Amino acid sequence: MMRASLPGSAMRSALYLILLVFSIFYLVPLYVMLVNSFKELDEIRSGAMLALPDNFTLAPWESAWSTAQIGVSPTGLKPYFINSIAMVIPAVLISTLIGAINGYVLSKWQFRGHRWVFGLLLFSCFIPFQIVLIPMAKTLGILGIAGSTPGLVLVHVVYGIGFSTLFFRNYYEAFPTELIRAAQLDGAGFFMIFARILLPSSGPIIVVCIIWQFTNIWNDFLFGASFTDFDSQPITVALNNLVSSSTGVKEYNVHFAGAILAALPTLIVYIVSGRYFVRGLMAGSVKG
Amino acid sequence: MSQKWWQQQLPKLVLSPSFALVLFFVYGFILYTGYLSFTDSRMFPSNELVGFANYEKLFALRHWKIAITNLGIFGGLYIGICLVLGLMLAIFLDQKIRGEGVLRPIYLYPMALSFIVTGTAWKWFLDPGIGVEQIVQSWGYTDFEFRWIKDRTMAIYCIVIAGVWQTSGFVMAMFLAGLRGIDGEIMKAARVDGASSVQLYRRIIIPMLRPIFLSAFVVLAHMAIKSYDLVIALTNGGPGRATELPATFMYSYTFTRNQMGVGATSAMVMLMTIAAIIVPYLYSELKGSKKS
Amino acid sequence: MKIRALALALGVAASGAVSAAGEVEVLHWWTSGGEAAALNVLKDDLSSKGVSWADMPVAGGGGESAMTVLRARVTSNNAPTAAQMLGYDILDWGKQGAAADLNAVAAKEGWDAVVPAALQNFAKHDGKWISAPVNVHSTNWVWANKAIFDELGLSAPINFDELVATLEAIKKAGYTPLAHGGQAWQEATIFDSVVLATGGVGFYRKALVDLDADALGSDTMKTVFDRMAILRSYVDDNFSGRDWNLASAMVIEKKAGMQIMGDWAKGEFLNAGQKPGDDFMCFRFPGTSGAVTFNSDQFMMFKVGSDRRDAQNQLASSIMAPSFQSAFNVVKGSVPARTDVSDADFDACGKKGMRDLASANANNTLLGSLAHGHAAPASVKNAMYDVITAHFNGEYSSADAVSELVAAVDAAK
Numbered sequence: 001m002m003r004a005s006l007p008g009s010a011m012r013s014a015l016y017l018i019l020l021v022f023s024i025f026y027l028v029p030l031y032v033m034l035v036n037s038f039k040e041l042d043e044i045r046s047g048a049m050l051a052l053p054d055n056f057t058l059a060p061w062e063s064a065w066s067t068a069q070i071g072v073s074p075t076g077l078k079p080y081f082i083n084s085i086a087m088v089i090p091a092v093l094i095s096t097l098i099g100a101i102n103g104y105v106l107s108k109w110q111f112r113g114h115r116w117v118f119g120l121l122l123f124s125c126f127i128p129f130q131i132v133l134i135p136m137a138k139t140l141g142i143l144g145i146a147g148s149t150p151g152l153v154l155v156h157v158v159y160g161i162g163f164s165t166l167f168f169r170n171y172y173e174a175f176p177t178e179l180i181r182a183a184q185l186d187g188a189g190f191f192m193i194f195a196r197i198l199l200p201s202s203g204p205i206i207v208v209c210i211i212w213q214f215t216n217i218w219n220d221f222l223f224g225a226s227f228t229d230f231d232s233q234p235i236t237v238a239l240n241n242l243v244s245s246s247t248g249v250k251e252y253n254v255h256f257a258g259a260i261l262a263a264l265p266t267l268i269v270y271i272v273s274g275r276y277f278v279r280g281l282m283a284g285s286v287k288g
Numbered sequence: 289m290s291q292k293w294w295q296q297q298l299p300k301l302v303l304s305p306s307f308a309l310v311l312f313f314v315y316g317f318i319l320y321t322g323y324l325s326f327t328d329s330r331m332f333p334s335n336e337l338v339g340f341a342n343y344e345k346l347f348a349l350r351h352w353k354i355a356i357t358n359l360g361i362f363g364g365l366y367i368g369i370c371l372v373l374g375l376m377l378a379i380f381l382d383q384k385i386r387g388e389g390v391l392r393p394i395y396l397y398p399m400a401l402s403f404i405v406t407g408t409a410w411k412w413f414l415d416p417g418i419g420v421e422q423i424v425q426s427w428g429y430t431d432f433e434f435r436w437i438k439d440r441t442m443a444i445y446c447i448v449i450a451g452v453w454q455t456s457g458f459v460m461a462m463f464l465a466g467l468r469g470i471d472g473e474i475m476k477a478a479r480v481d482g483a484s485s486v487q488l489y490r491r492i493i494i495p496m497l498r499p500i501f502l503s504a505f506v507v508l509a510h511m512a513i514k515s516y517d518l519v520i521a522l523t524n525g526g527p528g529r530a531t532e533l534p535a536t537f538m539y540s541y542t543f544t545r546n547q548m549g550v551g552a553t554s555a556m557v558m559l560m561t562i563a564a565i566i567v568p569y570l571y572s573e574l575k576g577s578k579k580s
Numbered sequence: 581m582k583i584r585a586l587a588l589a590l591g592v593a594a595s596g597a598v599s600a601a602g603e604v605e606v607l608h609w610w611t612s613g614g615e616a617a618a619l620n621v622l623k624d625d626l627s628s629k630g631v632s633w634a635d636m637p638v639a640g641g642g643g644e645s646a647m648t649v650l651r652a653r654v655t656s657n658n659a660p661t662a663a664q665m666l667g668y669d670i671l672d673w674g675k676q677g678a679a680a681d682l683n684a685v686a687a688k689e690g691w692d693a694v695v696p697a698a699l700q701n702f703a704k705h706d707g708k709w710i711s712a713p714v715n716v717h718s719t720n721w722v723w724a725n726k727a728i729f730d731e732l733g734l735s736a737p738i739n740f741d742e743l744v745a746t747l748e749a750i751k752k753a754g755y756t757p758l759a760h761g762g763q764a765w766q767e768a769t770i771f772d773s774v775v776l777a778t779g780g781v782g783f784y785r786k787a788l789v790d791l792d793a794d795a796l797g798s799d800t801m802k803t804v805f806d807r808m809a810i811l812r813s814y815v816d817d818n819f820s821g822r823d824w825n826l827a828s829a830m831v832i833e834k835k836a837g838m839q840i841m842g843d844w845a846k847g848e849f850l851n852a853g854q855k856p857g858d859d860f861m862c863f864r865f866p867g868t869s870g871a872v873t874f875n876s877d878q879f880m881m882f883k884v885g886s887d888r889r890d891a892q893n894q895l896a897s898s899i900m901a902p903s904f905q906s907a908f909n910v911v912k913g914s915v916p917a918r919t920d921v922s923d924a925d926f927d928a929c930g931k932k933g934m935r936d937l938a939s940a941n942a943n944n945t946l947l948g949s950l951a952h953g954h955a956a957p958a959s960v961k962n963a964m965y966d967v968i969t970a971h972f973n974g975e976y977s978s979a980d981a982v983s984e985l986v987a988a989v990d991a992a993k
Contacts, residue, residue, distance in 0.1 A: 012383075015380055015383060015385070016385070018380060019377070019380055019381065019385065019391055022377060022395065023391055023394045023395065025453065026394050026395055026397070026398060026453065026457060027394060028413065029398075029406045029409040029410060029413065029453070030397070030401075030406075030409075032409040032412060032413065033406070033408075033409045048418075048422075048423070048426070049412055049413075049418050049419065049422075049423070050423060069611070069612075069616045070611065070637065071608075071610075071611055071616060071619075071635040071636075071637030072616050072619045072620050072623055072633065072635045072637070073635055098306050101302055101303075102303055102306055105299040105300075105302055105303045106303070109299035111299065111300055117303065117307060119567075119570050119571075120307075120310065120311075120315070121306070121307070121310055122570060123563070123566060123567070123570065124310050124314040124315075125506075125510055126509075126510055126513060126559075126562045126566060127314050127317070127318065127559070128513065128514060128535060128538060128555060128558060128559070129514070130516070130535065130538050130539045130542060130543075130551075130555070131317065131318075131321045131538070131542075131551075131552065131555040132313070132314075132317045133542075133543075133648070133651075133652055134332075134333065134542075134548075134651065134652070134655055135316075135317045135320050135321075136313070136317070136652075137651075137652040137653070137655035137656040138655050138656065139313075140656045141655065141656030141657040141658060146653070146656030146657065146658040147653065147656065147658040158309050158310070158313045158314075159313070159314075161306050161309065161310055162310070165306070170503075189295065189298075190295060190298045190299060190302075215399065215400055219401070219402035219404070219405075221402070221404055221517065222516075225638055225645060225648075225649050226648065226649050226652035226653075227652065227656075229605070229634075229636065229658070230605055230634040230635055230636040231634070233636075236402065236404055237638065239404055239405070240404055240638075240639055240640055240645070241611040241637045241638065241639040242611070243404070243407075243408065243639075244639045244640045250823075250825065252408065255408060256408070256409070259404075259405040259406070259408070259409075260405075262404075262405060263400065263401050263402075263405045266400035266401065267397060267400050267401070269400065270393065270396055270397050270399070270400040271393045271397065274392055274393045274396050274461075275389070275392075277396070277461060278392065278461050278464055278465050278468070279465070280465075281461060281462050281465035330959070331651075331672050331676070332651075332655075332676060345991060348991070349991075350966075351966055411821070415818070416818055417818050435817070435818075437820070437821065438762075438817065438818060438819075438820040438821070440973055440974075440975070443820075523821055524763065524821065526762060526763065526764070526820055526821050526969070526973075527762055527820040527821065527973050528764075528969045528970045528972070528973035528975060529764075529966055529969065529970065530973070539648075540962070543644070543647065543648040543651065544644045544647065544648075544958060544962065545958055545959045545962045545963075545992075546672065546957065546958045546959050547959050547992070
């Protein structure tokens with residue numbers, strides 16, 4: 001017995017060691033950003049990348065949030081953060097709702113050719129966004145919503161349909177069809193069944209869809225830069241303006257602080273709901 | 289009767305707006321791009337048809353060959369490593385690990401960040417002057433070299449590393465979810481240590497994860513093809529043009545080089561390649577779901 | 581149907597963002613501290629005249645992202661009032677018929693008389709002023725660390741052989757001879773100077789502006805690539821992907837002897853508290869004195885509704901005001917786009933730059949920079965970039981580079 005458990009415990013140590021090594025690999029970039037965002041610029045220039053700050057300072061964070069120069073005005077990232085929030089919330093909610101309804105239809109109300117429809121929706125995930133820029137600009141101009149938050153929301157909703165439909169369709173596929181038939185016999189209609197039976201048990205997949213959409217939309221740069229005006233630019237565009245300014249002194253500490261600020265919402269979403277995320281994936285894609 | 293007819297049509301009606309949106313904004317735009325690829329469009333779309341001239345031009349471009357080769361290297365390694373690493377970490381993490389709740393978000397969080405956010409940190413990290421090379425050397429291993437990012441034959445592998453960093457944790461979460469979905473008795477048997485568990489994983493458990501391999505493949509393939517920020521943040525296509533990918537090629541020809549016709553052509557070639565890979569997958573996947 | 585309804589609903593929400601009368605929306609990529617400070621001069625000037633400034637910055641890639649955004653904006657009928665722009669881009673937009681006509685302002689303020697002719701070529705389309713030039717950058721400069729030069733008893737080289745000897749001496753002393761960032765445009769910036777130094781003004785025009793296949797494929801061009809390879813051998817191994825300002829920092833910190841870069845590099849030296857003549861030296865790339873390769877930042881004006889036209893004209897007029905030209909360029913490191921501005925506020929390098937510009941203008945040796953989009957259109961420029969950067973990174977021999985250059989230019993024309 002003792003002999004048998006020895007390699008076992010050695011293996012467990014090795015297991016922990018491997019897991020630890022990988023967590024270091026995953027953490028290093030964030031660590032570099034975090035540590036250097038609390039340093040003064042001189043210290044960054046002279047010091048080592050991984051060293052802890054000698055003179056701990058919060059000034060870069062204050063600067064990135066509210067006083068850093070973004071373009072000609074020293075506004076910091078704050079106003080752009082608000083622009084992004086105003087854009088991302090409707091976009092995520094609408095695309096999740098659409099995905100849920102689509103998934104419901106494609107799994108529980110199948111009609112002739114439903115596989116074709118699903119296939120076409122799914123393949124739309126693979127369209128390279130660079131090619132839609134010009135025709136999309138034209139369309140937004142015709143619709144009269146160019147350079148506005150609603151226009152950008154529409155763009156994100158459209159290109160989010162593929163994935164959100166995929167998530168819900170796979171999830172609902174595993175949902176027992178008998179329950180729906182029973183409800184139908186009781187006289188419940190299309191929307192009633194959706195609202196009363198499917199939606200209440202969709203928690204995990206809603207989380208997955210929201211996380212996915214939120215991350216993609218929040219992090220988008222190309223659409224955000226192309227389809228907004230001066231007063232609706234999202235935070236990724238502002239961060240890019242802060243970080244990749246063409247000339248002058250690079251304030252790396254402010255850049256790092258700004259980058260973390262810009263990433264904070266997605267980070268929080270991932271960390272807070274990560275547990276549900278795995279659960280949602282488990283319920284969804286596995287059995288699909 | 290009309291009530292019933294209504295109930296039958298309602299689902300299609302509900303689905304049709306999003307289907308119409310996708311038809312127009314995706315397939316309509318693809319057709320439009322296809323049209324542009326046969327025109328001499330430069331800064332703006334033009335209606336002057338030139339036949340297959342852009343296609344001939346594209347395949348004669350050394351730049352495009354580099355981009356395609358790189359996509360092969362990058363896509364293959366990125367998808368392969370993410371799948372293997374993701375599966376390995378998921379299996380390891382599924383061994384009743386203490387602190388799983390801490391490790392999981394650590395593995396997962398890179399997916400939350402765009403490369404606009406982490407680009408500078410990665411650049412530093414890979415730079416021989418201040419990054420890994422310098423750090424390891426400062427530990428006393430003065431012969432240590434890690435300068436791939438500066439080497440035109442190796443730089444593409446730096447892109448792979450950063451790509452794997454971003455996505456492998458996500459793939460891990462997918463596999464972990466899959467493992468958690470497998471019947472407890474089988475898992476219990478697998479957790480018994482020794483060679484037998486390796487066998488059990490190989491023969492029984494991993495084959496059961498087949499649907500996850502497929503889902504993960506779709507996610508990874510889509511990320512690989514769209515990898516744009518990654519390259520721009522790390523190398524901006526350099527050294528020289530050594531890390532150009534089709535996505536960066538397409539962007540630069542359409543927007544910075546004012547050769548929209550060639551850009552559209554590259555987009556069409558890429559889409560057709562994607563279709564050649566993805567459509568069979570979708571087909572088998574959807575057919576498979578019919579059976580179950 | 582659904583789209584229309586959606587559009588209507590969303591359109592109502594969007595219509596709140598109508599721009600106020602007397603507002604200019606300006607698309608630009610000047611986001612660093614110094615540049616933004618310079619733009620603020622303009623902004624304040626306009627606001628004193630009752631015109632408000634709506635800022636639309638899109639940084640990155642020397643304006644590449646901004647140009648993409650601009651295309652999306654114009655395509656969607658949502659053009660900004662003005663956009664920062666370079667060289668051939670302005671002419672391309674002029675051809676699209678998207679540009680405003682500034683002739684009334686230009687005539688009233690006499691722009692024709694004070695802006696160098698070579699610059700006017702990029703600010704006018706079809707005889708109409710469509711764009712207001714802010715500055716003239718010149719790219720055939722070398723920035724050197726004075727301490728290293730003094731220590732080794734070196735002086736500014738005046739031809740290519742002397743340059744090589746100087747680099748060799750710096751190398752022997754243990755410094756990096758040439759600070760350089762491995763990005764295509766930086767290599768092309770050096771290429772500009774080497775072509776000019778090797779072939780002279782006539783060859784530069786023939787090869788890089790007229791794109792003459794014989795000149796591009798000539799032995800002179802092979803010598804140019806040979807010289808590029810020589811310069812490459814004096815760059816440290818770590819150069820790839822380095823930003824230009826980090827290369828400047830190497831010179832500032834006495835790690836490297838010199839950098840070949842446009843005059844915007846001066847701002848880095850000044851920001852680091854260095855003084856021209858005392859701490860750093862500026863001299864023309866050896867063999868190019870008397871000629872100036874330039875690029876000019878301009879604000880191109882787009883067609884706008886009549887309600888915004890007054891504000892637009894005011895913007896154009898404020899940009900061309902000598903006081904703004906002086907204040908902006910002192911900060912930016914460049915020189916004014918008009919030749920009648922006093923050089924009183926400029927430092928030694930700035931004064932030299934203004935003198936060089938005036939004489940180059942008079943002697944017809946003012947040349948558009950290839951690297952910065954003032955010699956050939958974007959497609960050709962980038963095709964040349966491909967070859968130059970591939971050769972610099974050792975993928976081609978000089979002979980191959982010459983034939984590749986001819987082929988690439990031909991394919992992109």
